[in-house]
Amino acid sequence: MTILVNGEEGNRIDARDRGLQFGDGVFETLRLHGGVPQLWSRHWERLCLGLDRLGIPRVPERACLDDLSRVAAAPLSLAKLIVTRGVGPRGYAVPARVHPTRIVIGGDALSGEHDRPWLHIGVCGTRTGHNPLPGCKHLNRIENILARMEWGPDWDEGVMLDRNDHVVSGTQGNLLLLEGRTLVAPTVQEFGIAGTRRAWVMERAARAGLQVHEARVGLRRARDADAVFLSNSRIGLRPARWVGDHATLADPADGSESMALMLEIGHELNEMA
Amino acid sequence: MTILVNGEEGNRIDARDRGLQFGDGVFETLRLHGGVPQLWSRHWERLCLGLDRLGIPRVPERACLDDLSRVAAAPLSLAKLIVTRGVGPRGYAVPARVHPTRIVIGGDALSGEHDRPWLHIGVCGTRTGHNPLPGCKHLNRIENILARMEWGPDWDEGVMLDRNDHVVSGTQGNLLLLEGRTLVAPTVQEFGIAGTRRAWVMERAARAGLQVHEARVGLRRARDADAVFLSNSRIGLRPARWVGDHATLADPADGSESMALMLEIGHELNEMA
Structure with a gap:
């Protein structure tokens, strides 16, 4: 190294x-x-x-x-x-x-290959406080460490909430939700970090015809979304499922047209120079 | 060094x-x-x-x-x-x-001597978020830096508030307020740092006969207190006045019996091995 x-x-x-x-x-x-x-x-x-x-x-x-x-x-x-x-x-x-x-x-x-179709996400108890530098990625990361310490053995990511139970992000990336043909990005105006992949995916999805907007999203709503995606510079854009949730599709590729589009966008992101 | x-x-x-x-x-x-x-x-x-x-x-x-x-x-x-x-x-x-x-x-x-009787305090716009490790003094200190950057040229300390306009602390120490014969310590249960001098002074003042308690304190109340003290390991315990406030005593030693007691406690703290 x-x-x-x-x-x-x-x-x-x-x-x-x-x-x-x-x-x-x-x-x-x-x-x-x-x-x-x-x-x-x-x-x-x-x-x-x-x-x-x-x-x-x-x-x-x-x-x-x-x-x-x-x-x-x-x-x-x-x-x-x-x-x-x-x-x-x-x-x-x-x-x-x-x-x-x-x-x-x-x-x-990085191999660029995935060993399984879904990432598994749980919910952390550690709450995110206000980002003292909204939108920025600074070196004060104790909250992320505390949340990361909570991961269960089968988690690939943990969702962090603010103190009003709104979804902010994962411990090491952003969340994006698919609701029908709408891509909903939990707002990171006050909390969390505005991810580079998050922004790119939102723009790309809008160009591809999805409705895209930011919103305050409660945990219940996030769990009820048709699909959840995680994004960061390491994983790019990957579909995720909640730990313990066996009700959703066996394979993301069996999903809706919007789901297929998101998977395509994730592929494009990975390949992009 | x-x-x-x-x-x-x-x-x-x-x-x-x-x-x-x-x-x-x-x-x-x-x-x-x-x-x-x-x-x-x-x-x-x-x-x-x-x-x-x-x-x-x-x-x-x-x-x-x-x-x-x-x-x-x-x-x-x-x-x-x-x-x-x-x-x-x-x-x-x-x-x-x-x-x-x-x-x-x-x-x-440290010289142990002071060039003037009062420290001068202003109020910072940077708000303190929840301390992810309540009571602890960790290395995530961007808020303190942002608040410290706000000091005016004649400030010795800047007061930091939470988002509900409650007084939390100074940028580099704690605040203590004197109201008659009561010493009021702004609570640091969720925000700020629980100072070692703050705790020592509270115990010492209680033994000396003052009423001592923690409270959520608004900025107005803090400004209306009979006296304000700052504490940390460098300064010990020092009387302070608000920047621009010329209405209070010319010298802290001219104050009430409680004021005299607090100055004595400050002296004792400085001398203590």
């Missing part, structure tokens, strides 16, 4: 880095095709949104792309890009001069 | 440390008197509460105390103790075998 810190190979960062001290930074998990990140412009836009909101100077886009091409370990692999506010003295106050730390970590090779 | 990572001198940690990746850890800021942390048992208890809640193995208490004695740079100084879940592979899932990272960072010498 290759790790680059500000473009230099090595896995060491300063213990006084504000990324460690406070989670003062943002990150992206990227799917690399031949060293090139898929949906880069969306990742870059979100990264910059977070940096701007935190008042951290933007790092050079070219340097990020160069780093990512260097850590790719396989034709298809994951990588993580982290940008922190860098080293600072004690205390929350932002230093007068900030030198951001750019960390790129190469990750697992 | 001395930094110890797992007892070894050096400022380098692994970029894959979950403290950096996710803020997956807890910390304490300690006031050292001759290398010995003040109110250690309270700090240790809170640290362990956080570790237990996160499922991170406890580090040896003796090692923490040894480290702290080694970083003390002056007879009176600050130090920070951080414990993370250590290095892990990609993803939120907790590794099967955890080797916590223990980081101790020596800090500023």
